[in-house]
Amino acid sequence: xxxxxxxxxxxxxxxxxxxxxxxxxxxxxxxxxxxxxxSGGLLVFGFFCWSAASLLLSYRPDWTFLHYVMAYGFALIxxxxxxxxxxxxxxxxxxxxxxxxxxxxFARNVSKINLSVFVVIVIVLAVVxxxxxxxxxxxxxxSDSGSEVTADLECEQTDDLITCQLTSTEGVDRIxxxxxxxxxxxxxxxxxxxxxxxxxxxxVVGQKQYSVALYDEDGNRVGVFRRSAR
Numbered sequence: 001x002x003x004x005x006x007x008x009x010x011x012x013x014x015x016x017x018x019x020x021x022x023x024x025x026x027x028x029x030x031x032x033x034x035x036x037x038x039s040g041g042l043l044v045f046g047f048f049c050w051s052a053a054s055l056l057l058s059y060r061p062d063w064t065f066l067h068y069v070m071a072y073g074f075a076l077i078x079x080x081x082x083x084x085x086x087x088x089x090x091x092x093x094x095x096x097x098x099x100x101x102x103x104x105x106f107a108r109n110v111s112k113i114n115l116s117v118f119v120v121i122v123i124v125l126a127v128v129x130x131x132x133x134x135x136x137x138x139x140x141x142x143s144d145s146g147s148e149v150t151a152d153l154e155c156e157q158t159d160d161l162i163t164c165q166l167t168s169t170e171g172v173d174r175i176x177x178x179x180x181x182x183x184x185x186x187x188x189x190x191x192x193x194x195x196x197x198x199x200x201x202x203x204v205v206g207q208k209q210y211s212v213a214l215y216d217e218d219g220n221r222v223g224v225f226r227r228s229a230r
Contacts, residue, residue, distance in 0.1 A: 042080025049073025071125035162196040173217040
């Protein structure tokens with residue numbers, strides 16, 4: 001009975017250990033086809049995480065946990081191929097040939113070192129959020145339910161001034177520009193250009209962002225553009 005209980009308790013541990021060993025076998029698989037397969041898979045997965053998190057952030061900038069998903073995907077695009085084309089082959093070679101203690105230590109602990117460095121990079125990228133990592137998905141028109149407005153918004157920025165104009169004003173009577181909770185401008189003539197000062201915008205996720213909401217003659221919002229300043 002005792003042996004049966006001990007066996008049941010150790011079963012999950014054996015499953016976890018076997019899964020971990022299988023994962024390590026895949027991690028250290030070093031044939032050319034495995035290198036391409038793993039690098040390609042991580043590159044695609046990284047791009048998916050990066051773009052999906054950026055897209056969600058453009059609509060829900062208050063979901064700050066997405067900064068880490070975005071940083072993870074962005075870093076994985078580079079770090080995945082680097083790991084399986086450079087780091088793992090180097091570690092395998094060092095395990096066979098290294099004589100220096102530092103080289104042998106690196107070869108024995110390469111997976112832990114590599115994972116630690118990667119986690120640090122992700123945290124730094126999520127906190128700093130430098131410009132090349134930021135994808136702007138805010139240009140699309142977010143039409144409200146039942147709206148037939150198909151206007152596009154063209155904006156150009158010169159230094160600290162943004163000039164915008166609608167390509168079509170059909171169904172639009174008024175424009176309201178906001179940034180965060182702040183009202184930046186009210187435009188009663190939607191057919192003409194209007195200006196937005198960058199220093200009037202609030203910063204979200206490391207970028208100055210603003211929304212241009214369109215209203216019909218009854219005062220109903222018919223859609224909104226979400227944009228970022230440079």
